[in-house]
Amino acid sequence: MSHIPEVYKELIEATAADVSKLLSPGYEPDAKLVQKGLLIYRQGLVTKVRYEDGSVTSTVQDVSPVFVQVELNFFQTSSCSCPADGICRHIVATFLYAFSQVGSVADWVEEWRTPLHEKKTAQQLGLMKAKDLMKGSGSIKPDYDHWVQTFQNSFQSIMNGQGTPKPYLIPELYQAYTRRLRASAPVEQEWKQLYLLIGNIFSFRQLLNLSQQSGHSSYDIERNYQQLFFSLIDETEVLINRLSVHALPFAFDEFIARLKDDVTDLLIDEVALEFERIQLYQLLWSSLFKKKHWREEELEKLANLGKINGSYALSIGFIHLNLLLKRDEKALAIITQHEADISPFLLIWLEDFKSQRDWKRMGPFVEAFIGYLRPYLLSLPNSYACFDFTRYATRVLQSYCSETNRIDLYEKILMQLLPYSYREYEQYLYIEKQYEKWSDLQAYIGYDMTSISTDKIKELQKEDPAVLLPLYHQSIQKNIDLKNRGNYRQAVRELKKLRTLYKKLKRQDEFEQFFDLLLERTKRLRAFHEECQRGKLIHA
Structure with a gap:
């Protein structure tokens, strides 16, 4: 030892x-x-x-x-x-x-x-029969305060019943809590949907508060129970859609009005999961709280908080409400004061314009978004995030550029997003027959000839063979630099194709000069010269 x-x-x-x-x-x-x-x-x-x-x-x-x-x-x-x-x-x-x-x-x-044993204990709560969960409560009559009090009691007894819960216990405890919540729902289908919707919003906020009070770090949340917040947002959207199928009963107005007053805290609370909090807030004001005077009152409430310029979340909420009220100039003025970190939400608003096919309104916001593209791309943590953002952005912006015949703008966007937009930009240049730019793009990315489809090479040999010359030169040099037999053989194959191209262009003398210089420069690479002899580019 x-x-x-x-x-x-x-x-x-x-x-x-x-x-x-x-x-x-x-x-x-x-x-x-x-x-x-x-x-x-x-x-x-x-x-x-x-x-x-x-x-x-x-x-x-x-x-x-x-x-x-x-x-x-x-x-x-x-x-x-x-x-x-x-x-x-x-x-x-x-x-x-x-x-x-x-x-x-x-x-x-x-x-x-030990956590595994604790999880099994927590899971036992979720195995309680519905009839046991209903004891002492019964089916709850429609009453907003009573509902919220019931949610509160259930949440506290299950989530905090054994003291401050460890992060890894949250999913099991939460599953038990939701079973109790659903078991207590009204029997009438419409009231049940509203009850579950309000329960979702309450649960989202209570989970946020619990994570803060328990001292859970962002890492703890992400590793153990962040998915609960995503699921709550998705479920909320589904419930809103179900409620929207038919005209809402007048009896719902009081409940929805009370709920709208309670969700402002999503923007005010200085807790974790800022993006998810804003996302839920936007969903509710876009899809559920649709009355114009409600939106105007909420806008005034946010303005009176006096933190719009200092709080990212409040600022996003303020912009969103202005957009819902079609006050685009005010929204755009705030957007242009932001740094590139506003890009994810700006992209969501652009997606909304696209779904409404409101290309005229969309235009100024596209112009603002383009200015943020490059800085935001550079701020992302890894290439996966860059590719995801690029795919989403190009999908949304391509529709706008196509519908408004702004093809020049689409090219500008693709250039801003390079190298992650390579596939889209390469396809665009090829379709538009901008072959010289297409060739420059291949050289910039550094792809060799084997990365280009045979069909494209054949078509370019007919349409504009000269654009292939620099690509063959670059690919040949890369293969020689790798200094192994396999790459030497590939270089020889490409040299023969290059020779054919120069001959087709009636520039055979240029190829001979280039090849002589290449042989001189590689005179110590005996294996390469042997492959040239085997390929009958030179004679022994």
Whole structure:
């Protein structure tokens, strides 16, 4: 057993807490990972352990020996020489070995598994029969205050009944809460839909408050129960659509009026999930709270809060209400004061214009959006987000440009979104027969000739063969630079096609000059010259 430096004890204990949060016992791959790591540790296969520079290194004698480095300051960056991606069983085994020097591995594993036992206990609440849930409440008569009080009592008794809930328990507890909520709903179908709708809004707000009061971080929410908020928004939209099939009874007016007064808090509360809060607020004011004087009153309420310029959420709500009231100039004035972070909501408003086919209103907002495209794209965290945003943006904007015959604007948009708009821009240039620009785009992206379809190459050889010349030159050089036989052979194949093109263009002398210079420049690449001989480009 290696001696552990005193300074590393606290580091290892802190890492143990991090690992407990990072790996979930309820997630099967994580459970198997810890199980395999524990087996390796208990078999004594972790050897040559050293502590240095804030990390623990070891050799693990698995199927074949692997070298492991566990980073104590940031466990996620730990590495192993095995083929597995991310945290592997060897990293876990080394961590458990290090922890064994400061505490009981068995106790840590048991404590780590505790959430799974707690989840099973929480799930028991969800197995209660509907008739048991109804005891003491009965079917609730239509009364807004009574409904809200019932939601409150159920939420508190289930979600907080065992004290402050851990993040991983929220989904199971919430499932039990919704079963009670549904079991208490009115029997009449129309009233039931309204009851569930108001229950959804209440539940959304209460979950937000619970996450804040419990001190759950954004990471805790995202990992454990963010999906609940997405589901609530989706369910709310479905319920609104169901209610909208027929004219709403006059008796609903009081309930909807009370509800509209309660949702302003979605913009005011300084809690997590800002995008989801704004999204729900927009949905309700677009689809449910449709009376003009309601929207005007809400607009005045937001303005009186005096935070429009300092609060992102309030500002988005203010713009949205102005758009619903068709006060486009006011909305546009606020939009232009924002940074590029307004782009996701601006895109949603553009989608609304598109669905209404209101191209005239859409125009000024498209112009504003274009100015944000590049900065917003550069602010996104990874290429996946960039591609998703580009696909969504081009789909919405293409319709506008097509309907208004603004093809020039569409090209400008595609250029702003490069390189993520390559597919759309390449197709656009090809269809428009802008072959020279098409060729420049291929060169800019760096694609070789094998990435271009044979049909396009054949058509370009007929239509404008000269545009293929720089692409062949670039592709040939890339293959030569890779310095292996396979790429040399590909380069020779492309050289022969290039020669044919120059001949078709009656510029054969240019090819001969280029090829002579190429041979001189590559005279030390004997294998390439041999492939040129085999391809009968040169003679021995």
